[in-house]
Amino acid sequence: MPRLRLPRRLEHGEEASLVEHLDELRSRIFIVLAAVSIGTVIGFVIHTHLIHWLLILLPHQYRKLNYFSPVEGFTTTLWISVYFGVFVTLPIILWQVWAYFTPAVQKGRLKLIKWLALLAGVLAVAGLAFGYFLVLPNALKFLTGYNAGQLNYVPQAKPYLAFCVHVLAAMMVVFLLPVFVIALTRLGIMTTASLKKNRRIAWFSLGVLGMAVAPSVDPVTTTLQAAPLFILFEGSIIACALLDRREAKKRLSPALET
DSSP: OOOOOOOOOOOTTOOOOHHHHHHHHHHHHHHHHHHHHHHHHHHHHTHHHHHHHHHTTSOGGGOSOBOOSTTHHHHHHHHHHHHHHHHHTHHHHHHHHHHHHGGGSOHHHHHHHHHHHHHHHHHHHHHHHHIIIIIHHHHHHHHHTTTTTTOOOOOBHHHHHHHHHHHHHHHHHHHTHHHHHHHHHHTTSSOHHHHHHTHHHHHHHHHHHHHHHSOOSOHHHHHHHHHHHHHHHHHHHHHHHHHHHHHHHHHHHHHHHO
8 A cells, every 4th residue: 555755845956857846746735635625624523613603793683694595505614614724724735835945945044934934823823813803893893783774784694704704814914914024125125224214105004904904983993903003014114124133244244254
């Protein structure tokens, strides 16, 4: 019986033939699909809990979802299970992508990328928690009660669950702002000086983004929802400045020795 062999990660600068690259890519895709499939099965087993966790965010009178197609109940459950499978196996997916592209990354950058990957994981979880406990409840309270005197909201299963998933995914991406900013500055696409110079424009854009992702008529809630974006952006500038100083010291050290 043939044994499953994990793909070998190539070292930086190591040469490999096209066939070897394709074989490695195929193996890593297989690992990703297998991991997502297992995660989806687990999600399908606990789908009642997953839907319940999203239902309790609704006001009490709307906590019964409707569907209007015979297959919509099953397809919606399957769709939620797939999203759960992708989320819980995201570390495996990112690791396989990282391992495949590692040979093209300079050794001096590997340590920085590892720290960015760790930071991305922490920020993604923080964004998920922030979206679930603060953004979604306030957004749903406002949206389901908007113009309630003339419009009657009937919660439909797939649109409602899709809305929740999209908002949570959006908050996870928004919380990854420092990772994107640091990566762009390290690649030379933008500089720390340009970030500081265009700070006002960035603040305005972040404020608009915060209100678009999480609408609310309460100014206090709106401020709380937008505040993390400003904090993350300012933290990104500080991190970029510290990395710039560190690289400047490294460049000066050989010159001082000579």
